[in-house]
Amino acid sequence: MEILPLHSIQNIMSLNVFDNLTALKEEISSWKPNDSEALEIFRIRFIGTKNILKPLMGEIRNVPNERKKEFGQLLNEVKDLAETVFQSQKEIFDASNATGNSLHLDLTAPGEPVDIGSRHPVSITMNRIIKIFDRMGFVVAEEREIEDDWHNFSAMNTPADHPARDMQDTYYLRDNSNMLLRTHTSSVQARIMMSQKPPIRIIAPGRVYRNETISARSHCQFHQVEGLYIDKKVSFADLKQTLLHFSKEMYGPHTKIRLRPSYFPFTEPSAEMDVSCFICDSKGCNVCKYTGWVEIMGCGMVDPQVLINCGIDPEEYSGFAFGMGIERQAMMLYGIQDIRLLFENDVRFLRQFTSAR
Numbered sequence: 001m002e003i004l005p006l007h008s009i010q011n012i013m014s015l016n017v018f019d020n021l022t023a024l025k026e027e028i029s030s031w032k033p034n035d036s037e038a039l040e041i042f043r044i045r046f047i048g049t050k051n052i053l054k055p056l057m058g059e060i061r062n063v064p065n066e067r068k069k070e071f072g073q074l075l076n077e078v079k080d081l082a083e084t085v086f087q088s089q090k091e092i093f094d095a096s097n098a099t100g101n102s103l104h105l106d107l108t109a110p111g112e113p114v115d116i117g118s119r120h121p122v123s124i125t126m127n128r129i130i131k132i133f134d135r136m137g138f139v140v141a142e143e144r145e146i147e148d149d150w151h152n153f154s155a156m157n158t159p160a161d162h163p164a165r166d167m168q169d170t171y172y173l174r175d176n177s178n179m180l181l182r183t184h185t186s187s188v189q190a191r192i193m194m195s196q197k198p199p200i201r202i203i204a205p206g207r208v209y210r211n212e213t214i215s216a217r218s219h220c221q222f223h224q225v226e227g228l229y230i231d232k233k234v235s236f237a238d239l240k241q242t243l244l245h246f247s248k249e250m251y252g253p254h255t256k257i258r259l260r261p262s263y264f265p266f267t268e269p270s271a272e273m274d275v276s277c278f279i280c281d282s283k284g285c286n287v288c289k290y291t292g293w294v295e296i297m298g299c300g301m302v303d304p305q306v307l308i309n310c311g312i313d314p315e316e317y318s319g320f321a322f323g324m325g326i327e328r329q330a331m332m333l334y335g336i337q338d339i340r341l342l343f344e345n346d347v348r349f350l351r352q353f354t355s356a357r
């Protein structure tokens with residue numbers, strides 16, 4: 001066996017001591033306690049009065065002079081590391097105990113995925129409509145769903161004997177009550193005209209209620225978007241251009257519109273607006289019932305009597321208004337066959353819709 005000179009033996013010993021310290025340092029850095037027992041074992045091993053770092057101090061004797069400083073520094077580093085790691089793991093441990101979670105909380109573990117959900121198709125459709133009118137300078141106005149008879153009907157020029165007032169259509173809060181669930185968003189027109197001076201340019205989205213039999217095609221609650229524009233010299237041509245622009249933005253640049261004469265108590269003249277069928281490109285399908293047109297909204301010039309009712313002088317101002325249902329548009333856009341799906345909140349149905357809007 002080869003006999004090593006003394007200084008070589010010292011070098012090997014000191015090398016071992018350095019290796020030992022480096023190994024301990026790695027052990028400490030990657031240590032994670034599973035329970036309070038492991039925490040205590042670590043404390044005894046590295047921090048307690050009989051910790052294993054202490055005897056290593058004595059090893060400094062065997063370290064060559066030129067490396068003594070390096071050894072001292074490394075030893076201190078390992079001691080400090082043990083203290084810090086112990087304290088931080090203990091804090092994590094105490095915190096998880098305080099929350100009743102006795103399991104070790106691993107902050108480095110990947111998080112639980114957050115279920116972010118998706119927007120409701122009615123909201124997506126409504127937001128698209130609002131955005132288009134927003135770009136034309138219409139401001140969103142939101143109002144109450146529980147209305148009084150005056151704002152919902154009288155102000156909107158709906159005479160007391162009008163069929164729309166019939167108890168069968170309207171949900172009154174009590175028999176003979178003056179309060180009701182609004183049957184249309186046109187009530188917002190009255191609220192805004194009573195509280196603001198022209199020029200007025202609003203878009204009013206919201207939920208409305210009608211006492212109707214629930215079926216695949218109709219529901220007792222649905223959503224509308226109302227528009228109102230009052231200023232000096234507003235004409236029917238303004239209404240037509242506004243609605244044409246809206247239709248092209250909503251249903252594509254090649255969309256055509258047609259206005260059919262109609263009747264609403266609050267507009268004169270009144271019209272029903274159809275757009276060329278965007279499903280079949282007006283070739284004929286079951287959505288447009290082979291006519292090439294689909295009905296989207298009611299509209300017209302605000303009846304002068306409505307302006308008077310709401311304190312606006314019809315000699316000075318004129319305006320147009322329109323109102324459209326959302327559900328039917330959402331159903332056409334997404335090919336939904338049954339309106340009830342929109343109110344059941346079945347996540348298997350809702351998950352199919354995604355939108356950044």
Ligand code: DAH
Nearest residue numbers: 184186298299300321322323
């Ligand atoms: N309020 C009407 C409805 O619920 C829709 C409507 C038609 C609103 C014509 C209007 C309008 O503002 O001018 O059927």
